[in-house]
Amino acid sequence: MTPSTLQGSAPAASSAAVPAPPLAARAASVGSSPVREILALTQRPEVISFAGGLPAPELFAAEPIRAAYDRVLAEEPQRALQYSTTEGDPALRGAVARRLGERGLPTGPDDLLVTTGSQQALTLLATALLEPGETVLVENPTYLAALQCFGLAGARVVPVDSDDEGVDPVALAEAVERERPKMLYLIPTFQNPTGRTLPLARREAVAELAARYGMWIVEDDPYGELRFEGEHEPWVSALPKAADRTVLLGSFSKVLAPGLRLGWLRAPAALRRACVIVKQSLDLHCSTVDQAAAARYLADNDLDAHLARVRDAYRERRDALLDGLSAALPPGSTWNHPQGGMFVWARLPEGYDATELLREAVAKDVAYVPGAPFFAGSPDPAALRLSFTTHTPEEIREGLRRLGDVLRSR
CATH class of the missing domain: 3.40.640.10 (Type I PLP-dependent aspartate aminotransferase-like (Major domain))
Incomplete structure (x- = not known):
């Protein structure tokens, strides 16, 4: 039997590769985080963002943390x-x-x-x-x-x-x-x-x-x-x-x-x-x-002393946000007064859609997180989350001015 006969008896090779198997159903059914996507939109330094639930980086205890790494690597590098x-x-x-x-x-x-x-x-x-x-x-x-x-x-x-x-x-x-x-x-x-x-x-x-x-x-x-x-x-x-x-x-x-x-x-x-x-x-x-x-x-280090400094700064920033909301948000809006943490929850009047307004806000160099993605049931389109931690009181006041311009234009 000749080599060509042997080749002719084999199944014909497919001209296209078989597609790879699909993702697991659980991976395909869960979407990415809208908050992470919003953060990507707000990376420009000129944007004043109330969107991210991020600690204030200027308040990190950077030098004591560096010293802790230095000491660990100097004293017990093999274990560390x-x-x-x-x-x-x-x-x-x-x-x-x-x-x-x-x-x-x-x-x-x-x-x-x-x-x-x-x-x-x-x-x-x-x-x-x-x-x-x-x-x-x-x-x-x-x-x-x-x-x-x-x-x-x-x-x-x-x-x-x-x-x-x-x-x-x-x-x-x-x-x-x-x-x-x-x-x-x-x-x-x-x-x-x-x-x-x-x-x-x-x-x-x-x-x-x-x-x-x-x-x-x-x-x-x-x-x-x-x-x-x-x-x-x-x-x-x-x-x-x-x-x-x-x-x-x-x-x-x-x-x-x-x-x-x-x-x-x-x-x-x-x-x-x-x-x-x-x-x-x-x-x-x-x-x-x-x-x-x-x-x-x-x-x-004294973590409580560090936290006292962080809390003092966040309190001042929360107060700046709360003080400016009545001028920035439309009449009929509501918001809460948290005793701590990082967030204020607000709601615009009926007929407003915080998700639709977000791109207009980002175009004006200000951002927030619409409330809708946080609901496991029917979302509230008028809700929004405002984080006050990552900007100074002066920047917060300017951000609210920009946000007010967007909302008044509607």
């Missing part, structure tokens, strides 16, 4: 540059545990898992807890990246009505009875996007419902140390009825620097162990040197 345990640097966990204990939540280092920001903690919890189709209750509106995280896990996300004091306990009780959720996700203090704080009576109602129906509570607290006025509320995690079913998330992003990408979760032992295993599959552990430097910073 090596692999480390998934649970996290013992000294860093010890420092976090002491701060929690000082604020009324007894915690040991072994109760904590260090994460790549509290955003990763959400991913760990969603993976460890949620089966596809299981129900998660959320405040409406709520943190956009949490909605993305739960969507990628295949969860069924059900919004619960909220008012000026946070999640409505009557609506929550009805939703828990009706939906029998696996998890309730809350940002009880200076919530993103609204800046609202849940009062003690409502926190106790949340704990009672969790105990009665057996659901998990995920208490996200990235902003709690940024209080400008009023008294601290206890964590839901500190309430006895919720102690065995509440996960507390924290972050160094808002109190130290987001570039460190360090956060933590405090959880009951069995769930924490499951999160450790999930984290091992994702990244093995957080950066050893970053954890060591953060622990060194906390040992060598």
